Amino acid sequence: MAEGLRERKKRETRQRISDIATALFVEHGFVTVTIAEVADAADVSVNTVYNYFPAKEDLFLDRSKDVVHRLARWVRGRDAGESAVAAVLRELREEVETVSPRVGLTKDYERFLKVIHEAPPLRSRLWSIAQEVQENLEAALREETGAPADDPMPTLIAGQINWLHQTVMGVIGREMVAGRNPDEVSREVLVLIDDMEGLLSEKVLNYAVRGAE
Known part of the structure; x- marks a missing residue:
């Protein structure tokens, strides 16, 4: 105790x-x-x-440890019959639909971004965090599919998934800085996620589907 x-x-x-x-x-x-x-x-x-x-x-950036493992965690936690991309899309939609501060849907996010914009060391650290996100995601995909080290697919799929996440975060950040209402931005970003999903190929959408337990 x-x-x-x-x-x-x-x-x-x-x-x-x-x-x-x-x-x-x-x-x-x-x-x-x-x-x-x-x-x-x-x-x-x-x-x-x-x-x-x-x-x-x-x-x-005290919560960066959660961010660097977010996408890898979502992929590892996918449901039976669900692909890696489908799991990330589901989690993203849930975060956006609930107007979660974890994806920046809060009026305080403008102040957070302003501090980063004015500080080169923080911008550099964010770049490093983004690299870690992709590396952790690629490692998770390689592990989950059993892909050998020379298979490029985990790298390519990680790039596609990271594009989804980075685009959503970027759009939310831009709209919050513009003083938009988080609820309105949430509705617009849900449409954006649908549009992005429509741009993905079947090969990407069906990669790393989890089998039945």
Whole structure:
């Protein structure tokens, strides 16, 4: 029980530091705010901040670990009779239909993107995250299909799936920055997802169909 309490306290401390850092970055800019200022505002030492967040970028992009595994997780969790692309389309539609903040459908997303736009280190980190997303997805596809290392199909299908995800995220980000209502954007993006699905070939749509258990 004591171990559980310690872990919970660590999670709470980590979250508090991240929330305080994010508020400072939004108000003053990512480049301007120092780790020392974050530590002071959170009433912890600089070393404590670094214990939880190895790099300054991690403070703002604290949820990146979930993002880099998102598509691979959706593919691995596909239903029986469902292909890899179908699983991702289903999950994307659900996130968009429920107006989920996880895909940026929140008015706060404009402030988040503004901080990134003004900070080259964050833009660089986002590029790295995008690479990780595709690499993890390709690895999942290769593992799920048993494809050999010289088979290009997992690479090609990962690119198609990543295109779906990146396009949805890009359009949502653009509309949120424009001050649009999340509910309206949600409805429009659902139509966009249908349009994108219509552009995919049967070979892509039927890749990595999960057999019956």
